[in-house]
Amino acid sequence: MSGRFITLEGGEGVGKSTQLKALAQVLVSRGLDVVTTREPGGSTGAEAIRALLLTGEKDRWNARAEALLFAAARADHIEKTIRPALAVGKWVLCDRFLDSSRAYQSAGSGLADADILALHRFGSEGLLPDRTLVLRLPEAEAEARTAARDGNAPDRFGARAGDFHRKVAAAFVDYAADEPNRFRLIDALGSTDEVTGRLVSALSDMLP
Structure with missing residues (x-):
């Protein structure tokens, strides 16, 4: 039996990493075999590229x-x-995937969306998630959470101007x-448990 591929997306500070762990716990409690991963990263080679992308x-x-490095x-x-x-029936939960490349390198940075998708077809044989859950917050709340998380040391993407992040969120x-x-759009306001409940509801048609 093939597994399921679920991605969590959204702009900076919306709580993807926290919710990935919480959602994984719920799925495991339902008897599913779950792998959690992230992008950029998730394999030895990809983690090496992650360091190049996020620092400096x-x-x-x-x-x-x-775009080439992400691909x-x-x-x-x-x-x-x-x-x-996926081939052995596991559920894969991934913090960011292709749609982040589209939002950040295309909508945010001005590349053609078609070019990002072409790179994906070539490099990754066009693999898409079964379900993409987009966490959303009001801009001021997202900025406050990002500041609390990063302090004075944001990565290369978190340090970009507000207009860039507005374009990403809109994308x-x-x-x-x-x-x-x-896709499912998920309200990320509220307690961790409340948001996790919304994520589970957005997967209800897939769950055992």
């Missing part, structure tokens, strides 16, 4: 170089981690409108 000055890489990391991640887990909403069968 904001202008360390231009948008095209970033390379994702190709290794899928080959080494995601596909093997996720647009993708959800274009692919309503795959």
Whole structure:
């Protein structure tokens, strides 16, 4: 039996990492075999690329170089981690995936969305999640949470200007409108348990 591939998406500070762990615990309690992973990263090669992408000055890489690095990391991640887990019936929960590349490198940085998708078709054979859960917060709340998380040491993406992050957040909403069968928009306000409950409800049609 094939597993399920679920991704959590959203802008900075919406709580993806926290909710990934909480959702995994719920799924395990229901008897599912769950793998949690992240992007960029999730395999030895992809984690090495993650360090290149997230550290250094904001202008360390231009948008095209970033897109190529993300695509390379994702190709290794899928080959080494995601596909093997799905093949043996595991549920894979991933903190960010292709739609983050689309939102950050296309909507945020100005590359053509078609080019990001072309890289994905070549590097990752077009693999898409079974369900993409987009966590959303009001801008002021997201900024406050990001500041509390990062302090004075944001990574290269967290350090970008507010206009960039507004474009990213809007892009996720647009993708959800274009692919309503795959995407679910999730209100990330409230307690951890409340938000986790919304995520579980958004997967109800898939759960045993």
